Amino acid sequence: MESVRLPVLISKSSQSGKALYADPKSGDAKEKDIAFKGFEDLKQDRYNKILHHEQLHKSYGGAQAGGITILYDGNGVANSGFVPISLPAALNKQNPAETLNMARIAFASATAPSDMSDADCAVASSAKSMENLAASEFNKQKTINKNHSGQNLNFIA
Numbered sequence: 001m002e003s004v005r006l007p008v009l010i011s012k013s014s015q016s017g018k019a020l021y022a023d024p025k026s027g028d029a030k031e032k033d034i035a036f037k038g039f040e041d042l043k044q045d046r047y048n049k050i051l052h053h054e055q056l057h058k059s060y061g062g063a064q065a066g067g068i069t070i071l072y073d074g075n076g077v078a079n080s081g082f083v084p085i086s087l088p089a090a091l092n093k094q095n096p097a098e099t100l101n102m103a104r105i106a107f108a109s110a111t112a113p114s115d116m117s118d119a120d121c122a123v124a125s126s127a128k129s130m131e132n133l134a135a136s137e138f139n140k141q142k143t144i145n146k147n148h149s150g151q152n153l154n155f156i157a
Contacts (some may be wrong), residue, residue, distance in 0.1 A: 004077045007035035014123045030156075049077040053113045057083040061109035064102060082119065085109050087127055096137040103131035 007021035010029055021035035022028070024042055049068065053059045054068040066084035087106040092099045094156035110120045 001046075001077075001079065003073075004039070004046055005077070006075055007032070008040055043075075043077050050078045050081045053115065054083050055080040056112035057109050060112040061085045064105050065109055071088060080117075083109070086133060087123070088130060091130070091133050091137055096134045096141060100131060100134035100138055102125045103134055107131060126148070132139060 005024045007024055007030075009019055010022050016031070018031050020029040021032050023030040023035045025038040025133040028074045030038070049072055051068070054070065058065045058068055061083060064086040066086075068081060070078050070081040085106045086102065088099050088102055104127075107124055108115070110127060111126035112119065116124070142156050
């Protein structure tokens with residue numbers, strides 16, 4: 001993500017007698033108020049872009065997703081954000097369907113924004129691996145249960 005720069009003083013006086021600053025949007029010489037307005041606009045645009053990205057993670061993650069956190073640089077410009085997502089660390093063999101569902105939600109959350117970050121890709125990869133593992137176990141148990149259904153076991157006590 002491109003950095004947002006503060007306006008820089010480039011000339012102590014213009015024809016109007018006011019100092020000129022480099023506008024962060026265009027780089028053109030502008031009066032101080034206009035240059036700083038451009039900076040504030042860029043700050044807001046950056047915040048909105050990051051917030052939208054994180055809101056997509058949050059909305060697709062549902063109850064598995066934590067709160068949105070946005071991080072700022074020293075100039076108060078948003079530079080990144082994240083939403084924690086719950087993903088099982090290991091397969092629950094007692095309930096592979098639950099693990100499968102959680103992995104699918106985590107994958108959907110990680111891949112929701114079109115501009116995925118490296119962290120988003122890493123979460124998506126982990127979620128997909130867990131999804132494949134859970135689906136395999138789920139199908140294995142389903143096959144075992146299907147093969148044993150309708151059979152009576154006789155016990156002598």
